[in-house]
Amino acid sequence: MFRNIKTVPHVLFGRGSFDRLNEILAPKRSESAAFMVFLVDRVFENRPPADRIPVEEDDRLLWIDTTEEPKTGDIDQLVARIRSSADRLPGGIIGIGGGSTLDTAKAVSLLLTNPGPAADYQGWDLIHYQAVYHVGIPTLSGTGTEVSRTAVLTGPDKKLGINSDCTVFDQVVLDPELLQGAPPDQRFYTGMDCYIHCVESLKGTFINAFSRAYAEKALDLCREVFLEDSPDPDDKLMMASYFGGLSIAYSQVGICHALSYGLSFVLGLHHGLANCVAFDCLEEYYPQEVEAFRRMLDKHDIRLPRRLTADLGAEQLTRMTDVALILEPLWENALGKDWKQIMTPEKIRQLYQRM
Ligand code: NAD
Ligand code: ZN
Numbered sequence: 037m038f039r040n041i042k043t044v045p046h047v048l049f050g051r052g053s054f055d056r057l058n059e060i061l062a063p064k065r066s067e068s069a070a071f072m073v074f075l076v077d078r079v080f081e082n083r084p085p086a087d088r089i090p091v092e093e094d095d096r097l098l099w100i101d102t103t104e105e106p107k108t109g110d111i112d113q114l115v116a117r118i119r120s121s122a123d124r125l126p127g128g129i130i131g132i133g134g135g136s137t138l139d140t141a142k143a144v145s146l147l148l149t150n151p152g153p154a155a156d157y158q159g160w161d162l163i164h165y166q167a168v169y170h171v172g173i174p175t176l177s178g179t180g181t182e183v184s185r186t187a188v189l190t191g192p193d194k195k196l197g198i199n200s201d202c203t204v205f206d207q208v209v210l211d212p213e214l215l216q217g218a219p220p221d222q223r224f225y226t227g228m229d230c231y232i233h234c235v236e237s238l239k240g241t242f243i244n245a246f247s248r249a250y251a252e253k254a255l256d257l258c259r260e261v262f263l264e265d266s267p268d269p270d271d272k273l274m275m276a277s278y279f280g281g282l283s284i285a286y287s288q289v290g291i292c293h294a295l296s297y298g299l300s301f302v303l304g305l306h307h308g309l310a311n312c313v314a315f316d317c318l319e320e321y322y323p324q325e326v327e328a329f330r331r332m333l334d335k336h337d338i339r340l341p342r343r344l345t346a347d348l349g350a351e352q353l354t355r356m357t358d359v360a361l362i363l364e365p366l367w368e369n370a371l372g373k374d375w376k377q378i379m380t381p382e383k384i385r386q387l388y389q390r391m
Contacts, residue, residue, distance in 0.1 A: 037242060041285050042201040044183055044208050047278075051271075054173065054211040058090035061128060064169055070127020071095050073118055075141045077102055077133030077175065085214060089132070096121060102136040105306060108154035108191040111143045118148065125149070130171040134226065135179035135188075135307065138172045142187035142203050145170035154198070155191040163200035172205040175214045177273040178226035178308060180233055180281025182208045188307070194362055195301045210278065212270035224262070224336050225308030227273055228329070230280040231258045232311050235325040236290035237283045240369035250283035262332040290370030291321055291379075294363040295387060298356035303344060312340055317390045321370070345388050357384045 048056060061072060071094035078099040080086045091097050098114065118126065125148055131141025145167040147154050157163055172182045181188075185204050186197030197203075215223065234251040237243060257276035260266035296310040305313065312333075319326040333340065345353065361367075361384070367375040 039286055042185060042204050043282070043285070044205050046207040047210065048208070049210040049274075051211060051213050053209050054085055054214060055088060057130070057171075057173070057209060060171070060207060060209070061090065061130070064127045065092070068127060070124075071122065072128045072130060073098065073126045073144075074130045074132065075100050075114070075137060075144065076131075077137045080132070080175070083217070085132070096126075100133060100137045100140055102133065104190075104304060105136050105300065106140045106143065106187075106189050108158065108189050111140065111147055111154040111189065114140070114144050115147045115154075118144070125168055128169045128171060130173065132173045132175065134174065134176035134222075135181045135229075138174060138179075138181045138205075139187040139189065139197075141170055141172060142167075142181070142205065143189060143198055146187070146198060146200070146202060154189060157198045157200075158189060158191050158194060158196040160199045163198065163202045165202070167202045169206050171207045171209065173209045173211070173214065174274070174277070176218055176222065176226045177215060177270075177277040178229040178231075178280075180230060180277050180284065182210065183278050183281035184285065190301060194359060195297045196362065210274050212268075212274050215270040215273065220336065221338060222308070223273075224332075224338050225306070225312055227258065227262060227276075227308075228312050228315070228332070229308045230254060230273070230277045231262070231325075231329065231332075232292050232315055233280040233284050233289055234258065235322055236292060236370065237280075237287040239322060239325075240287055240290050241372050242287040242369045244286060247283045247285075247287035250279040251287075254279035254283060259328070263328070263335060288365050288369035290366055292318055294360045294366040294370075295384070295391075297363060298358075298360040298384075298388070299344070299391065301359045302348070302352050302356045305344075309341075312338075313344060313391050314387075316340055317387055345391050348388075353385055353388060354381075356388055357381050360384055 129145040149165045186199045188197040234255045237251045254276040295314040299310040
């Protein structure tokens with residue numbers, strides 16, 4: 037399997053790097069007297085780094101509510117709002133926040149130049165035109181969205197990303213200081229997203245030396261952060277997330293992510309938490325890794341919610357199963373070409389019933 041991977045062309049890393057954003061944007065502003073649109077998680081409305089965002093007179097700063105993960109309809113509304121506020125396209129979209137905000141920024145930058153609703157582009161390589169220049173600045177680490185070629189959205193009938201080379205950020209700013217203040221449970225859930233990316237990449241059938249190199253390093257960093265009292269955990273987690281994202285760029289995630297998408301779609305669970313709930317039920321597939329995960333849960337005093345599917349009716353369970361089954365490449369990576377013989381709808385339902 038060959039993949040001609042598009043990666044982020046510009047990466048600024050280090051404590052305090054956020055304060056260089058103005059310099060990064062300056063050439064884009066002068067190119068065509070362009071204005072910038074900052075899409076920022078609403079959690080920062082009255083706290084740092086909001087006071088240090090380099091907003092200039094013509095720019096727009098839009099607060100993004102991430103109570104729920106981004107929906108295709110949210111993207112359509114944001115695009116309409118940006119279009120109606122000016123007679124030209126912005127020179128840049130800058131996303132500041134966790135995975136939900138960064139995916140919103142990616143999707144908005146794509147939909148400003150590609151006609152029609154966001155739901156039309158959920159899938160693989162459906163984008164026709166280059167996106168508006170877009171910058172990602174994570175304030176949580178683990179999803180790997182800062183380096184991935186997808187913007188995950190919940191649409192009317194599926195949770196699926198807009199996967200394309202144009203989705204990849206033009207620039208990311210990785211400033212570990214921005215992780216300060218993240219609630220410990222959320223930091224854990226999002227961090228585990230990275231841990232699970234690496235496990236599923238390493239254990240999958242698509243694995244190769246490229247993916248292994250990044251996943252092994254990222255797993256080491258995750259262990260240092262979540263099992264040891266190692267120095268500079270935020271710096272390490274930020275690099276683990278980035279490497280985990282690079283690993284799955286040349287492989288794929290697996291069973292946990294497929295199940296997690298169904299959980300999020302039907303129960304509205306955020307991705308990191310949904311992953312943790314699913315992973316905890318997968319010792320049959322990832323025995324040692326689930327055992328280490330449980331030690332991490334204990335060390336960080338995290339109590340996962342239980343019996344989430346106990347009251348679901350047959351129709352909702354079927355819906356969950358159908359959403360999981362759409363993700364064919366994930367199943368194929370995890371279980372091989374004959375995955376349909378192993379992972380039947382009934383088996384998926386049984387796994388969900390354990391959650
Ligand atoms: P998130 O962006 O959904 O944020 C979770 C919560 O943390 C929100 O309430 C947010 O306000 C808060 N938050 C974020 N940063 C904070 C900070 N520094 N301090 C205090 N609160 C903070 O969380 P996430 O786990 O980073 O992202 C999940 C999303 O990423 C999902 O939508 C998922 O589908 C997507 N995702 C995308 C990819 C990809 O490659 N595109 C990969 C994995 C997940
Ligand atoms: Zn993930």
